[in-house]
Amino acid sequence: MRIYRRVTVWDTPVSKAELETLREKFKNITWVVGREDLDEDILQLNLPQLSNASNIFTDTLALKIGHPIRDVEIRFTLDGSEPDRENSAKFVFGETVLTEGKLVKARGIQRWLGQQ
DSSP: OOEEEEEEESSSSHHHHHHHHHHHOOOTEEOOOOOGGGSSOOOOOOOOEEOOOOOSSSOOOOEEEEETTTTTEEESBBSSSSTTTTEEEOTTTTOOOOOOOOOOOEEOOBBTBBOO
């Protein structure tokens, strides 16, 4: 009678090198790790969407940015720089009013399994 041993490694900070060492050392154990190439294939969120009826205005424009995926945090800049979690303003619907033309860049940020 065979005894099968299985270890599942999921959402843990085990590197590929460490996993390979474990596989070499414990050859009688089946290591289930899901997608081993996940760190090389970071999934990108689709872009936030500007939902203003028109982006042409005379005096002011309340910026309306949304995202099709619920609970995605939107970070944005008005100076043309790339938005990120640490250095960019968090978009709050109804709080950003433009009084002059600006280059608006926005990015959706969501954490899945500890990743951004």
